[in-house]
Amino acid sequence: MIEALxxxxxxxxxxxxxxxxxxxxxxxxxxxANLETPGYKRVDLAPSFEAALxxxxxxxxxxxxxxxxxxxxVDTSAVPGSxxxxxxxxxxxxxxxxxxxxxxxxxxxxxxGMLQRMQMAITGKxx
Amino acid sequence: xxxxxxxxPNLSSIMPNVDMMTPESGSLSTNxxxxxxxxxxxxxxxxxxxxxxxxxxxxxxDVNNQQAVSAQTVSALQSGQSVPLHHAVIAMEEANVSFQLxxxxxxxxLDSYQEIMRMQV
Amino acid sequence: xxxxxxGIQNASAALDAEQTRLDVISQNIANANTTHGVDGKPxxxxxxxxxxxxxxxVNSDGSLQMPPLQIAKIEKDTSPPIQIYDPGNPDADxxxxxxxxxxxxxxxxxxxxxxxxxxxxxxxxxxxxxxMAMETLAIGKG
Numbered sequence: 001m002i003e004a005l006x007x008x009x010x011x012x013x014x015x016x017x018x019x020x021x022x023x024x025x026x027x028x029x030x031x032x033a034n035l036e037t038p039g040y041k042r043v044d045l046a047p048s049f050e051a052a053l054x055x056x057x058x059x060x061x062x063x064x065x066x067x068x069x070x071x072x073x074v075d076t077s078a079v080p081g082s083x084x085x086x087x088x089x090x091x092x093x094x095x096x097x098x099x100x101x102x103x104x105x106x107x108x109x110x111x112x113g114m115l116q117r118m119q120m121a122i123t124g125k126x127x
Numbered sequence: 128x129x130x131x132x133x134x135x136p137n138l139s140s141i142m143p144n145v146d147m148m149t150p151e152s153g154s155l156s157t158n159x160x161x162x163x164x165x166x167x168x169x170x171x172x173x174x175x176x177x178x179x180x181x182x183x184x185x186x187x188x189d190v191n192n193q194q195a196v197s198a199q200t201v202s203a204l205q206s207g208q209s210v211p212l213h214h215a216v217i218a219m220e221e222a223n224v225s226f227q228l229x230x231x232x233x234x235x236x237l238d239s240y241q242e243i244m245r246m247q248v
Numbered sequence: 249x250x251x252x253x254x255g256i257q258n259a260s261a262a263l264d265a266e267q268t269r270l271d272v273i274s275q276n277i278a279n280a281n282t283t284h285g286v287d288g289k290p291x292x293x294x295x296x297x298x299x300x301x302x303x304x305x306v307n308s309d310g311s312l313q314m315p316p317l318q319i320a321k322i323e324k325d326t327s328p329p330i331q332i333y334d335p336g337n338p339d340a341d342x343x344x345x346x347x348x349x350x351x352x353x354x355x356x357x358x359x360x361x362x363x364x365x366x367x368x369x370x371x372x373x374x375x376x377x378x379x380m381a382m383e384t385l386a387i388g389k390g
Binding site: 022023025027028029035037038041046049069070072074084090093094097101104105108115116 | 258376389
């Protein structure tokens with residue numbers, strides 16, 4: 001019974017998206033910290049994971065969604081901005097962080113709203 | 128939030144004479160209050176002949192598991208392991224929601240039991 | 249100690265590193281005209297060298313590997329002092345040449361700008377992570 005409550009595709013998708021956003025923030029933070037490290041290659045969400053997330057969300061299959069595991073990978077499309085091979089571009093990282101921040105607010109509100117609605121459905125009262 | 132002690136799945140502590148109340152259908156609507164439709168679907172998938180009391184027993188143990196998972200995640204976070212903050216918060220909220228569900232089920236059952244008891248024979 | 253805000257350990261190490269860099273730069277600038285130090289020689293420019301990235305930042309399972317970020321060393325710039333012709337200077341040698349510190353102000357200013365930029369970027373990361381954590385704590389509340 002509890003399983004059915006929390007296994008809805010929308011809820012699972014929102015949770016996985018939130019996982020992805022949090023992991024991405026760590027990646028961006030690490031990139032910015034290594035702005036001056038010679039030879040550092042920037043990291044981001046693995047393209048395979050992003051594709052899997054999109055596909056699972058579109059399909060709406062709870063098992064597929066639950067099996068997703070967010071992962072990071074070295075960004076192979078980034079080009080070095082300096083002679084020491086460092087591929088971090090500060091403006092790009094800051095912009096990505098901005099986008100990610102908004103995505104985090106969105107996913108958090110989504111998950112929060114779903115939990116609140118569950119509570120309202122159960123108790124008939126506002127939280 | 129203090130950890131909630133393990134719930135004793137002994138149903139007589141929740142409500143007496145549960146077997147008296149086995150409804151024909153598997154839905155949980157009592158007093159006209161509808162539970163979320165997903166629950167009705169899930170409970171109607173139970174094999175016929177499975178009694179209402181076993182369904183309640185399942186609910187209690189599921190809720191207990193949820194509480195245990197939440198307590199485990201929170202203590203992992205507090206002991207410094209790298210648990211993402213949102214996992215701990217969401218686990219706590221889910222445990223909360225499922226606990227509320229169980230409490231509401233109990234309340235509704237109690238209400239309808241008392242209503243039946245009040246009926247003139 | 250609870251790591252409530254995840255992913256900012258390296259940001260704080262980077263802030264330390266950039267702060268050190270700023271200190272070194274301001275020392276260089278302050279001593280740009282010191283022809284006669286405690287040891288009798290002109291001031292020697294110092295520079296900060298960062299540790300190279302020894303390995304990929306991502307583990308095989310897709311999780312982030314966070315090697316501690318460190319300044320490798322602060323080393324002295326071994327380029328020779330700049331010779332300037334100034335016979336009136338008390339430190340002039342027999343030919344009227346004064347050895348000035350090997351500090352190029354323009355270079356130092358450019359370094360200063362890039363160190364400040366990196367510092368502020370890491371500060372923005374910390375602020376951002378903090379506000380994300382606060383949002384997370386509000387999940388489930390109205």
